[in-house]
Amino acid sequence: MGNQHDETLQRYFDGELAPEERARFEAELTADDRERLAALDEMHALVAGALEGAAADVDLWGAIEGQVRAASLPAPGATSIKSAARRGRDRARGRRLFGTGAGLVLAAAATLLLFMYPRHPNHPTNGCDIESLEVAGAVATVIQVADEPHPGDGDTTIIWTEEDK
Amino acid sequence: MRGSAVRQGRSVRWSMMIAVGAGLLAGGVARADNHLATCSVRMIDALHEPGGVDPRITVLRPYLEQPPFTAWKSFRLVEEKTFTIAHETTEKFTLPNGSQASLTFVEHMLRPDGKHRLRLRLEIEKRAQKVLDTTFVLDEGGVVLQAGQKHGKGLLVLGFSCAIPNG
Known part of the structure; x- marks a missing residue:
């Protein structure tokens, strides 16, 4: 019943x-x-x-790379030595911009990740692996909740038992 | 004769090296088995009446104020026990609802990254019948919660945490 x-x-x-x-x-x-x-x-x-990070849907790398490449392209139709030299300088500047842009993107991504998933290496973590679980006269559920004080450091485990009537 | 003495000398040296090596190895194993675990058990009453979280269990507040506990509005520390358990031994204690619980220090593990973990076994008996038997591996100093047993008008929440003082 x-x-x-x-x-x-x-x-x-x-x-x-x-x-x-x-x-x-x-x-x-x-x-x-x-x-x-x-x-x-x-x-x-x-x-x-x-929670899913909204940043997963944002392609920062692609956007900045596209703009940097557009800025580093030489003027169309240039064939003189000076133009070639300028193209070379532009490419070098583009590589520097690209490198700088890539560094900025990586730094921004790292900052975003640290903000979303801060690391607290000096505090205990609640990592728990349930290896076996037997109950009698009850129903057991293993629940993983985010370690709220230190998000990104893993979950906290709750062994929830509900006694049969 | 001289050759025999040299062979005997080498034999003695090898025997001594093997003995020393075995002693070192045995000593290392013995050190691992001699770990003691200091564990704390917080026994908490969860009630539907408003009242907040007992200041003595502030460390558990972040977990008690989110699902699946949000239906309970006050959390009161009923009793806290702290004990030291030797490797492969069991500590028994009584819960506020009269059930008998036991915590066994099964094994101590050291991960390659230096993190200490403990394998523990929790058993709860109610009226001489085992109602819960679980084995889990927990980070040293970490917390695992067991909740759901009825106690009076509320719910019993148990918070377990263990550490290796000399680990």
Whole structure:
């Protein structure tokens, strides 16, 4: 009976109950059921709301490289020695610009990474690997949450057990 | 005769070298097995009533104020135990809800990057029946949480952390 109720609760949370069944179930919800639904909702948000860096979609390297190359191209149609020399100087300047630009891009990327994933080598990390987990009379869930004080240094593990009714 | 004495001398030297080497090796292994783990267990009551986080467990606040704990609004430290466990030994203690828990220091590991890790085993028994048995490897000084046991009107949260003082 307990397992059937748990299954119905899960189906209710997933929106799989028919409207009549849903209404009937909602009328019979206990305080414990509401707590479990709240926990399910939070866990769902935790899984679904993983952060992705917006910078992954920004091609800084490509944009700066394109501009640097455009600035280093010699004028079209130039054939004289002076033009060739100028082209050489322009190419050299372009290489310096390109090198400088590349350095700036790398520095910016490194700064962005450090900002998003700061390293705190002097504080303990909460790395935890669950090697075995057995429960009786309960359901266990292993939850990994971001190490909020030190994002980027790994996750913190929570072994969540929910006792059977 | 002289050749025999020389052979015997070499034999003695090799025997001594092997003995010294074996002693060094045995000493190294013995040092690893002699590690002691100092562990702390924080036993926390999580309640739905507002109240914030007990100042004594501020270090756990970042984890208690985010999912899956957001349905609980106050966290109170009920008891904290600190003990030293020798390698391959077990420390037993009673939880606030009457369950019996034990923590075993299974193994100490040193990663190539110098990070110390501990293999630990946590067992919880309720009314003489084992309800949880888990083995995990935890960074030295790191925290792992176990939550979900009922305690009164709230939830019991256990915070485990271990270190090797002479590691």
